Amino acid sequence: MPLQPANCGFDVGWSEHFSSRFAGHPVKAVAVTFIDAAGRSHRQQGDLMVTTTGIEGGLIYALSARLRDEIATTGAAIIYLDLTPGKDLPRVIAEIAHPRGSRSMASHLQSRANIKGVKTGLLRERVLPSDFTSPERLAASIKSLPLRLIAPRPLDEAISSAGGVAFETLNECLMVRAMPGVFCAGEMLDWEAPTGGYLLTACFASGRTAGLGALAYLKYRNI
Ligand SMILES: Cc1cc2nc3c(=O)[nH]c(=O)nc-3n(C[C@H](O)[C@H](O)[C@H](O)COP(=O)(O)OP(=O)(O)OC[C@H]3O[C@@H](n4cnc5c(N)ncnc54)[C@H](O)[C@@H]3O)c2cc1C
Structure with missing residues (x-):
């Protein structure tokens, strides 16, 4: 069987702005959900790492065989990041809906919902600016932020190989x-x-x- 990357990272295709700012930053305490072609939901919690082109790290390696096979079959794999796995959606909505007064949105998210740094960057990268004015829509993105993975990283970067x-x-x-x-x-x-x-x-x-x-x-x- 041909060799394929296993326990590998994936390309996402970040904007230049996000990549230059956050490549190398760990995203700690996050959960990833992936729904495979058969409709089965796979959820893992842990840490991942932002790279220049995408994501890698233990949390991603754990799902990498399924993600690689999904990309090979359909051309892409969608994962959903839960940036606050310890809090349910109503709690996140309530935290964001709290009046923010004259504070910036970044400082509001940090003080009320403990969303900061690379997590805020991910939201700015993937959420419509208009959704930042809606606590419901912003909280929904915080709890389930879609990321489209477009390719596994090459074999020579992988931890191991399939095939x-x-x-x-x-x-x-x-x-x-x-x-x-x-x-x-x-x-x-x-x-x-x-x-x-x-x-x-x-x-x-x-x-x-x-x-x-x-x-x-x-x-x-x-x-
Ligand atoms: C960054 C990283 C972290 C990892 N962390 C873990 C971990 O925490 N836990 C875990 O279980 N696994 C981990 N792995 C995976 C594990 O290291 C590999 O699965 C394992 O080392 C593979 O062993 P191997 O003997 O098959 O191949 P290798 O260890 O790659 O050995 C192959 C050897 O063959 C030599 N060679 C190649 N071509 C030739 C040639 N033509 N002539 C002579 N010699 C040649 C190479 O130089 C090499 O020394 C990690 C891998 C990487 C890359």
């Missing part, structure tokens, strides 16, 4: 049946797992199996 040599072509020692003496392990093999130790564990385990297989092969061949 590779199929297990059906190998024997139990991970030797290529059609190429005696050639063994495969780690990311060469066709498997995919989340990051967080699973990748390294499977690479070490398959490396051990292949190494022992190679030793046995050499002994058997009397090399």
Whole structure:
């Protein structure tokens, strides 16, 4: 199977203004919802990172296989950011509807709803200016801000890969049946797992199996 990026970031296509200001900024305590083609909703909470071209980080890697496959099938994947996962929509509406007096909208959002920095930047990047005058519409965007992902980042930037040599072509020692003496392990093999130790564990385990297989092969061949 052809190799594909796994546990990878994605391109969003930020404006020059947003990218130059916020690339490298972490978006902390955020939830991401993705609804796949079958209508199943996938939600994860954590932190992500804004990059020059899009987003990456543990929260995104956790959903990356589904997002990559959705982009391959439909050309894009829409995710929804919840910028205040600990508060429900009515509470956010109430916080924003509180009279702001002479304060700027940025300082109002910071003091009432704890929305600041890159989170405010994301709202400015994706929400119509007219929606900032409606507490209901602004709160709805804070709770479910759509981001259209247009491409996974390339393989050489990815944490790991999907695709590779199929297990059906190998024997139990991970030797290529059609190429005696050639063994495969780690990311060469066709498997995919989340990051967080699973990748390294499977690479070490398959490396051990292949190494022992190679030793046995050499002994058997009397090399
Ligand atoms: C930034 C980053 C963070 C990661 N964090 C985690 C984590 O927290 N937890 C986790 O489980 N996994 C993590 N991973 C994934 C994990 O590191 C990989 O899945 C694992 O190292 C892959 O092991 P491998 O032996 O298959 O390949 P590699 O570790 O890539 O080893 C392949 C080796 O082959 C060498 N090589 C390539 N071509 C040739 C050639 N032609 N001749 C000779 N040598 C060659 C390369 O130089 C390299 O040393 C992370 C990966 C990255 C990039």
